[in-house]
Amino acid sequence: MEITQETAMPITQETPVVIIGAGAAGLTLAIFLHTANVPCVVLERRDRAYIEVRQRAGVVDARGVRMFERWGLADRLLAGPVAQTIDYRINGVGRVFEIAGDDGSEGRFCTQQMLVNNLLRELIDVRGGNVQFDVTDVTITNEEGQRPNVRYVQDKQEHVVDCSHIAGCDADRGVSRASIPAGVLTTISHEFGYAWLAALVEAPVVEHPIMAASDHGFVAQLPRGPQRSRYYLQCELSDGPEDWSDERIWDQIRLRLQDDTIENAAALDREVVPLRSVVHAPMQFQNLYLAGDAAHLVPPTGAKGMNMALYDVDVLAQALVSAVRDQDGSALADYSATVLPRVWKYQEFSAWMTDTMHDGGNATQHGVFRQMIARARLDDLFSSPLAARLHSDFQRGMA
Numbered sequence: 563m564e565i566t567q568e569t570a571m572p573i574t575q576e577t578p579v580v581i582i583g584a585g586a587a588g589l590t591l592a593i594f595l596h597t598a599n600v601p602c603v604v605l606e607r608r609d610r611a612y613i614e615v616r617q618r619a620g621v622v623d624a625r626g627v628r629m630f631e632r633w634g635l636a637d638r639l640l641a642g643p644v645a646q647t648i649d650y651r652i653n654g655v656g657r658v659f660e661i662a663g664d665d666g667s668e669g670r671f672c673t674q675q676m677l678v679n680n681l682l683r684e685l686i687d688v689r690g691g692n693v694q695f696d697v698t699d700v701t702i703t704n705e706e707g708q709r710p711n712v713r714y715v716q717d718k719q720e721h722v723v724d725c726s727h728i729a730g731c732d733a734d735r736g737v738s739r740a741s742i743p744a745g746v747l748t749t750i751s752h753e754f755g756y757a758w759l760a761a762l763v764e765a766p767v768v769e770h771p772i773m774a775a776s777d778h779g780f781v782a783q784l785p786r787g788p789q790r791s792r793y794y795l796q797c798e799l800s801d802g803p804e805d806w807s808d809e810r811i812w813d814q815i816r817l818r819l820q821d822d823t824i825e826n827a828a829a830l831d832r833e834v835v836p837l838r839s840v841v842h843a844p845m846q847f848q849n850l851y852l853a854g855d856a857a858h859l860v861p862p863t864g865a866k867g868m869n870m871a872l873y874d875v876d877v878l879a880q881a882l883v884s885a886v887r888d889q890d891g892s893a894l895a896d897y898s899a900t901v902l903p904r905v906w907k908y909q910e911f912s913a914w915m916t917d918t919m920h921d922g923g924n925a926t927q928h929g930v931f932r933q934m935i936a937r938a939r940l941d942d943l944f945s946s947p948l949a950a951r952l953h954s955d956f957q958r959g960m961a
């Protein structure tokens with residue numbers, strides 16, 4: 563008999579923590595809780611195959627590496643070479659910048675896809691963790707003074723999970739933040755006024771990742787595996803992927819990097835990403851805690867989005883462990899106040915990088931004054947050891 567929502571009784575279960583979203587934030591939170599023997603259920607609307615191939619970030623910063631080391635998981639979850647350098651250029655001329663700190667801590671070129679795959683393998687295949695894929699109709703009950711629950715539908719069967727705490731790790735368009743009543747959150751946002759065309763290409767990686775300002779707009783090349791690179795090209799907000807043929811992509815890469823020797827290769831995918839910064843605060847309401855893109859967005863220029871998500875769940879996991887295992891809810895009560903200062907530091911760094919690398923190139927967006935200021939900042943970065951040290955500390959997430 564086919565089970566319908568009208569006829570079938572919901573299947574109920576109980577767990578201390580429900581995590582909505584199996585992205586970088588949700589899966590990392592789940593493995594931390596698992597490591598601390600705190601049970602949890604992860605609910606994900608996509609299937610496993612889909613999230614295994616989703617490409618995004620490329621670097622786990624030094625703070626993130628230390629975090630995985632502290633939880634005893636770095637060896638199993640992180641892979642890829644150490645991230646040590648960036649080749650910064652203006653109109654083809656620039657300098658390879660060392661990202662190294664006196665404390666010896668370094669980031670890793672570990673793509674988000676690689677990290678997510680390692681998390682899935684460790685959490686589900688090795689440890690038997692509870693991750694439910696292909697769920698729909700996720701609804702949250704989170705009333706003052708009541709035990710919360712999360713309802714969802716899977717294979718036409720309704721489920722109810724009674725819990726003590728809910729982690730909203732379902733990114734910007736998920737249900738978690740949307741479940742918070744109007745007027746509770748304050749949203750602070752900034753639009754940069756341009757977008758990036760992000761194209762994944764099958765091409766040999768360059769020795770150093772490139773970030774380049776040019777009179778024709780920003781371009782970056784970042785490694786995404788031994789034979790793959792992600793190119794980013796500044797474009798109009800009104801552009802769609804269909805406006806960027808392979809031919810146009812490579813013509814613009816050659817022009818912006820001032821390098822005629824670069825050869826065309828097929829772009830495997832392309833998307834247009836508007837550059838914006840957003841913070842929703844406080845990052846908690848009753849028994850719901852927001853983490854990652856559900857709470858904040860940064861432009862990808864500083865490579866901090868995933869790293870902010872990892873920071874949030876590091877703090878959240880420790881607070882949940884104290885609350886569930888030690889019955890001490892004080893760190894959970896302070897969760898938002900604890901993470902927001904670092905969220906704003908990462909916002910500041912990302913906005914600085916975005917303004918500097920875009921204004922320093924094409925002056926049509928913000929004028930020649932902002933162009934010259936941005937070039938002076940880059941000059942400072944290249945010539946002042948103090949500025950270089952500060953930049954490196956922010957880049958590594960150690961400031």
Ligand SMILES: Cc1cc2nc3c(=O)[nH]c(=O)nc-3n(C[C@H](O)[C@H](O)[C@H](O)COP(=O)(O)OP(=O)(O)OC[C@H]3O[C@@H](n4cnc5c(N)ncnc54)[C@H](O)[C@@H]3O)c2cc1C
Nearest residue numbers: 583585586587607618619732736854855865866867868869
């Ligand atoms: C083109 C691009 C390049 C980027 N480059 C970098 C970079 O270089 N460095 C960096 O640090 N960051 C980068 N980022 C940002 C980074 O990818 C995000 O900040 C990061 O994915 C945030 O992790 P998250 O877990 O919060 O969200 P996500 O990884 O988006 O995970 C959210 C999960 O929730 C699921 N979900 C959504 N709605 C529901 C629902 N209703 N029910 C159940 N599940 C749901 C989604 O399917 C998804 O699996 C980039 C982003 C983009 C788009």
